[in-house]
Structure formats: C-alpha cells, structure tokens
Amino acid sequence: xxxxxxxxxxxxxxxxxxxxxxxxxxxxxxxxxxxxxxxxxxxxxxxxxxxxxxxxxxxxxxxxxxxxxxxxxxxxxxxxxxxxxxxxxxxxxxxxxxxxxxxxxxxxx
Amino acid sequence: xxxxxxxxxxxxxxxxxxxxxxxxxxxxxxxxxxxxxxxxxxxxxxxxxxxxxxxxxxxxxxxxxxxxxxxxxxxxxxxxxxxxxxxxxxxxxxxxxxxxxxxxxxxxxxxx
Numbered sequence: 001x002x003x004x005x006x007x008x009x010x011x012x013x014x015x016x017x018x019x020x021x022x023x024x025x026x027x028x029x030x031x032x033x034x035x036x037x038x039x040x041x042x043x044x045x046x047x048x049x050x051x052x053x054x055x056x057x058x059x060x061x062x063x064x065x066x067x068x069x070x071x072x073x074x075x076x077x078x079x080x081x082x083x084x085x086x087x088x089x090x091x092x093x094x095x096x097x098x099x100x101x102x103x104x105x106x107x108x109x
Numbered sequence: 110x111x112x113x114x115x116x117x118x119x120x121x122x123x124x125x126x127x128x129x130x131x132x133x134x135x136x137x138x139x140x141x142x143x144x145x146x147x148x149x150x151x152x153x154x155x156x157x158x159x160x161x162x163x164x165x166x167x168x169x170x171x172x173x174x175x176x177x178x179x180x181x182x183x184x185x186x187x188x189x190x191x192x193x194x195x196x197x198x199x200x201x202x203x204x205x206x207x208x209x210x211x212x213x214x215x216x217x218x219x220x221x
Contacts, residue, residue, distance in 0.1 A: 033209040041197060041215055048209030086151065088210075096167060097142075097210065099151040 002028055002091050006100035013077055014108050021072040021103045023087035029098055031090040032063050032070045037102075038083040046072070046085075077107045111135050115200050115213035122190040122220045130185040130216050132200030138211075140203045141183035142167075143175060145196040146215075152199065158183055190220045 003026040013019055025032065034046040047054050047061040049070065054061055058078075063070040074081055084104050088097040113134045122128055134141065139160045144152040144167075154167030158177040172194060174186045183202075187194060200213040 031209070035210075035212075041217075043199060043212040043215075045209050045211060096154055096157070097152075101151055 002026055002093075002098050004029060004087060004089055004098045004100040006085075006087055006103050008103060009101065010104045010106075012106045012108065015077055015079060017077050017107075019074045019077060019105065021074075021085050021087075021105075023070040023072070023100055025068050025070070025087075025089045025098075027068070028092045029089035030065070030092060032065075033088050033097075034061055034070070034072050035086045035088065036081075036083055037086065038080075043086075074105075077105075079107045079109055081105060082107045113200055113202055113211050113213040115198075115216050117216060118214065119217050120219070122187075122218065124191060124220060126190050127186065127188050128190065129187075130198055130200070130218075131182070132184065132213060133182045134200075134202040134211070135181065136202060136204065136211065137180070138202035138204040139180070141177065142201045142203075142210075143173075143183070143185045144199045144201065145169065145194075146199060147196050155185065155198075190218075192220045194218065195220045 005024045007022045031050045036044045049061045049063045051065045058075045060073045084102040086102045088099045116131045142157040143155040156175040158164045161180045198216045201210045203210045
C-alpha cells in the first residue's frame with residue numbers, strides 16, 4: 001500500500017546535540033516534503049525535496065528516491081527546534097499528501 | 110507576502126450551529142486543501158481543490174462542504190456542527206515546482 005513511515009517516534013536531546021530523522025516511503029509516493037509543527041501548532045514547510053540534498057542553515061535534508069527514504073539532519077539543536085517533524089509525500093494517483101506519523105523532538109536547555 | 114490566510118483563528122460553536130471557515134492564498138497556486146488535526150495526531154484531508162472550479166473529497170469529508178470561490182479562495186462549511194468536529198483546521202495551497210505546500214496558521218474549533 002501507499003505508506004510513509006517515520007522514525008524515531010520520539011527524540012529527547014540536549015541543546016547543542018545533532019540529530020537525524022528518517023522517513024521511509026513506499027512506491028507510488030513521491031515529492032517528499034518535511035514540515036515542522038512548533039509547540040504552538042504552526043506548520044512550517046522546511047524542505048520540498050523529491051531527490052538530492054538541500055540545506056537551510058542548521059537544517060539539511062537528503063532524499064534518495066531510488067531507495068525510498070529521506071533524512072532530515074538538525075545540527076547544533078536549539079530549544080526552538082522542539083516540536084513535531086512530519087514528512088509527507090504526494091501519491092502518484094491523486095493530489096493527496098500521504099503523511100507520516102511524525103517525530104516528536106524535545107530539546108532540553 | 111501573506112501566503113495562506115485563514116479566518117477565524119478561534120471559534121466556539123454549539124452543537125447544531127453552522128459556520129464557514131475562510132481561506133485565501135496570494136501565491137497564485139492552483140491547488141488548495143482543507144485538513145483537520147486532532148490532538149496528538151497527524152493531518153487528515155477533508156476536501157481539496159485541484160484547480161479553480163473543481164473540488165474532491167478527501168479522507169474525512171462527512172459533515173463538511175467546500176466552495177472554491179475563485180483561484181485565491183477556498184472555504185469550508187460546517188452545516189450542523191457536532192462535538193466530533195472539534196479539531197484544529199488547516200488550509201493549505203500548492204503550486205507546481207519546488208515549493209511544495211504552504212499552510213495557513215490554523216483555526217482552533219471547539220463544538221460544545
């Protein structure tokens with residue numbers, strides 16, 4: 001079936017640590033995106049990354065479409081990085097985004 | 110550069126009341142979407158509009174109607190609100206190319 005799976009489900013780190021979040025996606029899902037939902041509920045599009053690598057400040061993402069996975073890297077974590085990180089892919093069959101269950105990240109000061 | 114604007118931000122309804130959530134985007138995107146997010150859960154698609162003049166049901170359309178008023182605006186209507194519709198509602202839009210989806214700031218709806 002059409003699936004997007006994220007790991008780990010929860011992650012607790014000290015400020016300054018680095019982290020890697022993983023997203024596996026099935027066939028028929030493409031156009032991977034990463035979102036951050038902050039503790040106030042706001043959803044921010046971090047990366048639109050169907051393939052390759054992109055960087056934005058302390059965050060970077062890599063998608064290897066042929067192997068059906070994407071990674072989000074957060075370096076030198078700050079407390080403001082806390083929240084839930086979602087990956088989502090667009091199903092080939094329609095316009096719908098298929099969402100992963102999210103990784104809840106807590107950065108402790 | 111407003112992006113996607115949703116109104117209202119908060120609303121409390123009594124069971125059986127009706128209301129319309131408004132959404133507008135200024136990015137010239139063709140596609141627009143309405144999602145709901147229940148506590149501790151991911152987003153579920155209610156309805157979407159691939160282009161002006163078209164609307165389609167998503168995963169959880171029951172109890173809702175939508176109108177794609179023009180390219181900029183996509184509204185969501187609850188005809189007879191129920192407590193099960195208590196949720197946070199997000200509007201989003203997408204175009205073609207490298208920018209993916211853009212979300213509004215959400216509407217927190219409580220039905221009592």
